[in-house]
Amino acid sequence: MKLKLLFGLFMFQSIVAQAQEIFTDSFAGQGAPFSLHTINDELYVGLFDVNANNMAYIQKVPFNNPTNKITVAEAPPAVGFIKLTYDENSNTLIGGTASTLYKLNLNDAFPVQGEAINNAAIDTQMGVVLYNSVLYFVRGNTILKYSINDTNYTETIVFENNNSTIIGEVFNNELYFFERTGTTNNLALYKININDSSPDPILVSNMDGYAGFVQDVYLKNSLLYATISLSANHSIIKFDLDNALPISPEFLLTPDNAPLGITSYESNLYYITGSQNIFLIEDPELLNTKDFKRENSxxxxxxxxxxxxxxxxxxxxxxxxxxxxxxxxxxxxxxxxxxxxxxxxxxxxxxxxxxxxxxxxxxxxxxxx
The missing domain is CATH 2.60.40.3080 (Immunoglobulin-like)
Structure with missing residues (x-):
């Protein structure tokens, strides 16, 4: 246990020293950054609060020119946009507020007029994932889905759980989700096959004692990142889903404030904290993921x-x-x-x-x- 703690402290010191606060003034007066997503060479940011115009925003900035801010979408305030998920096949972005999901066609002129698509209560904070035009979401402890191409948005139950469930991402037709149990808030990572009508959950990781609330999950090829908050004990961790089960999480760092949204661009991870600032740290392993390398087709x-x-x-x-x-x-x-x-x-x-x-x-x- 001491060896593990010392290793964690070493990782904390070596990575935090490289953390940089970025885009400090990019969103001044528009609300607090909360959720992140990378599309092409641009950072999409969901803003948590509303400005003087009483509207909530999604905005984007090029990574190489953060002063060139563009409003992607706006909506009547419902706290703000706390989740973003994207489907490249349809070039569709889903922006989730606390009570409503908005479907945004990024082929339309900005700002996009989003279509409110949920027909019943959705626990947006427990995660939403858009994959091949199918939206996975949580209500209570149940994972459900519907096609965003279905104008009736007919729901189908994917998996009913007994414990608090937080959706992660889809990788190789398997949906990864976190389970939070009991008063201890202990976490575990599971996966289910999205093609099975009655899937059996498979334990991916018992999380080595990590506890708290999973604020956001991000997948880059086989690397699954999670931001976790619990009182003053916060963590950013990752899993390599290509490893044999069970997988031990790799500790990256402990932010000073609760980590919220997370994404990546090239070899850098970008994350937001409760201080409403955006930071980046370098993770060289991102450059080793095969999908990022140029294929020279x-x-x-x-x-x-x-x-x-x-x-x-x-x-x-x-x-x-x-x-x-x-x-x-x-x-x-x-x-x-x-x-x-x-x-x-x-x-x-x-x-x-x-x-x-x-x-x-x-x-x-x-x-x-």
Whole structure:
């Protein structure tokens, strides 16, 4: 136990020394940053409070130009946006307030007019996850789901639990969730197969004695990060889901204030604390995740033949085709099938490929004769 404590202190000292407060003035007067999400090369921030206009906001800033703030969406106040989840296939962002979920089509002009989509009470703070256009959420101790393409939003029960349940993320068709038990608030991590009609939970980690409330969960390929708060004892931890079960959590640091939202960009983790500030720390392991590395895919034939392009990639990725004026003229998800260009004019275009977090993997110039 002493050895584990000393190791934790060493990690605390080595990582906290690298923590930097960023974007200090980016959201002044607009509310307190609470939730985070990375899409492409931009940081999306859900603001917890309302400003003088009595509206709650989601805003975004480019990582390389944090002064260029853009309002993505606004809504009547219900405390503010405390959860953000994104689906790259539909380019849809879900912004969750304490009582309402808003569906935001990011193909629309900003600020997006969000559609309120929940038809009954949802415990937003217990997590919401959007995966392949299916939204997973919690009511009471029950995990439910519905398709965001279903205008009736017909609910289906995924799993009924006896203890407090906090949704994590979906990885390899398995939904990871945290269970909090008893008055001790002890935590454990489980997973269920989302394709099973009556899934049996599998213990992933007994959390090595971690207790408290899981404020946010973030998945980067096989790395699952969680921010945990309990009185004055706060933690940011991570799991490598490719490891054999049971998995021991890896301690990253103890923030000075309760950690809230968390996301990443390149080799940096970004997190918000209860002091309403955004910080970053470096986690070199992020650069070792295979999906982040540029694949250097081959686009062929180039120039296109018979108005068709192919991408030599083993994975399916969302793509955008952009003209020389910066306008998106075609987008979708390629699955080793041809991208058809017959509705486009002859000329030079730029093809962007994105990973599952919406980050740009690579950009290539393509030509249509």
């Amino acid at each position: 081959i686009v062929y034939p180039n120039p296109a033949v018979n108005d068709r392009l192919y991408i030599s990639s083993e994975s399916s990725h969302r793509f955008q085709l952009i003209d020389i004026n910066g306008k998106i003229v075609l987008q979708g998800t390629h699955n080793r099938e041809a991208i058809t260009l017959h509705n486009l004019n002859s000329g030079v275009y730029f093809l962007k490929l994105f990973n599952r977090d919406g980050e740009v993997l690579e950009t290539q110039k393509v030509i249509k004769n």
